[in-house]
Amino acid sequence: ADLTTQFLDLPVKNPVMNAAGVWCSVASQLEALAESAAGAMVTKSCTLQPRDGNPEPRYRVLDGDKPFGSINSMGLPNEGFAYYLRYAQRHDYEEKPLFVSLSGLTLDDNLTMIDSLKDAVTPAILEVNLSCPNVPGKSQIGYDFESMDTLLAEVSSGYQRPFGVKLPPYFDMAHFDEAAEILNRYPLVAFVTCINSIGNALVIDLASETTLIKPKDGFGGLGGDYVLPTALANVNAFYRRCPNKTIIGCGGIKSGREAFMHILAGATLVQIGTSLYEEGPGIFQRVLDELSAIMDEKGYATTEEFRGKLKTL
Numbered sequence: 001a002d003l004t005t006q007f008l009d010l011p012v013k014n015p016v017m018n019a020a021g022v023w024c025s026v027a028s029q030l031e032a033l034a035e036s037a038a039g040a041m042v043t044k045s046c047t048l049q050p051r052d053g054n055p056e057p058r059y060r061v062l063d064g065d066k067p068f069g070s071i072n073s074m075g076l077p078n079e080g081f082a083y084y085l086r087y088a089q090r091h092d093y094e095e096k097p098l099f100v101s102l103s104g105l106t107l108d109d110n111l112t113m114i115d116s117l118k119d120a121v122t123p124a125i126l127e128v129n130l131s132c133p134n135v136p137g138k139s140q141i142g143y144d145f146e147s148m149d150t151l152l153a154e155v156s157s158g159y160q161r162p163f164g165v166k167l168p169p170y171f172d173m174a175h176f177d178e179a180a181e182i183l184n185r186y187p188l189v190a191f192v193t194c195i196n197s198i199g200n201a202l203v204i205d206l207a208s209e210t211t212l213i214k215p216k217d218g219f220g221g222l223g224g225d226y227v228l229p230t231a232l233a234n235v236n237a238f239y240r241r242c243p244n245k246t247i248i249g250c251g252g253i254k255s256g257r258e259a260f261m262h263i264l265a266g267a268t269l270v271q272i273g274t275s276l277y278e279e280g281p282g283i284f285q286r287v288l289d290e291l292s293a294i295m296d297e298k299g300y301a302t303t304e305e306f307r308g309k310l311k312t313l
């Protein structure tokens with residue numbers, strides 16, 4: 001099958017990329033993504049200043065029994081905005097698009113970073129993270145509709161170019177409606193990435209009767225198989241409610257099957273997190289081959305032919 005995809009006005013070799021935060025914190029990882037089969041890539045969500053993040057253990061893969069997944073409370077460790085801006089200025093955009101993810105600790109920090117990104121005049125695509133669940137004392141902007149509205153207004157007037165947002169999962173129709181109503185008031189919000197990890201889950205080790213991770217009494221963001229149905233729901237909910245925006249799907253993708261489901265639900269690109277963390281950048285070619293085989297089997301020549309075509313009963 002032909003996996004070439006159009007994202008906004010950009011031709012992309014294929015619809016598969018990494019999820020922000022996974023395999024994208026330092027130059028060596030970013031270079032590995034640039035050399036991988038991924039059709040696009042995104043940098044680790046950054047803050048204005050470098051951050052160490054939360055104490056370890058702060059990431060655990062959950063693969064002892066089914067389902068496969070992960071829990072993390074990294075706490076936004078990153079090299080600081082200037083580091084990722086420097087990478088964005090030396091990235092080969094002919095090879096593949098680069099997204100820059102920002103997660104400022106304050107609105108001012110976000111606006112400062114956006115100002116520099118705008119003046120740097122790079123083709124990098126801005127993904128504003130509204131959904132980090134792991135900074136102690138910081139709630140997720142995506143769950144505070146008033147501050148989300150304010151941030152989108154400020155970023156729109158500051159950046160004055162199309163950008164996107166990374167949303168937390170929502171679990172109520174009224175929340176899908178309210179979030180979409182806000183997003184639809186900002187035409188510069190060109191894309192919406194659903195979902196970030198399901199925040200503040202708790203995984204327990206039975207033998208030791210202890211939490212698996214250290215920060216926040218063991219509460220952390222859930223990824224992997226656990227979140228696929230919620231991810232698909234959020235992709236489809238915003239696909240239905242934001243007809244003028246592009247949806248990027250993220251959550252529970254570990255093979256061509258889940259990638260196909262995300263596209264069927266309305267996603268244009270799909271992001272891989274937990275499975276990339278565990279398998280490494282070789283996963284992209286595997287998922288692409290699997291997706292292509294499924295499309296061949298079903299008789300779809302391009303992703304366009306089935307994107308958003310989920311049937312209801």
Ligand SMILES: O=C(O)c1[nH]c(=O)[nH]c(=O)c1Cl
Nearest residue numbers: 073074075076132134197221
């Ligand atoms: O703890 C993190 O760094 C983190 N972890 C996540 O699962 N999502 C995020 O957006 C971030 Cl910023």
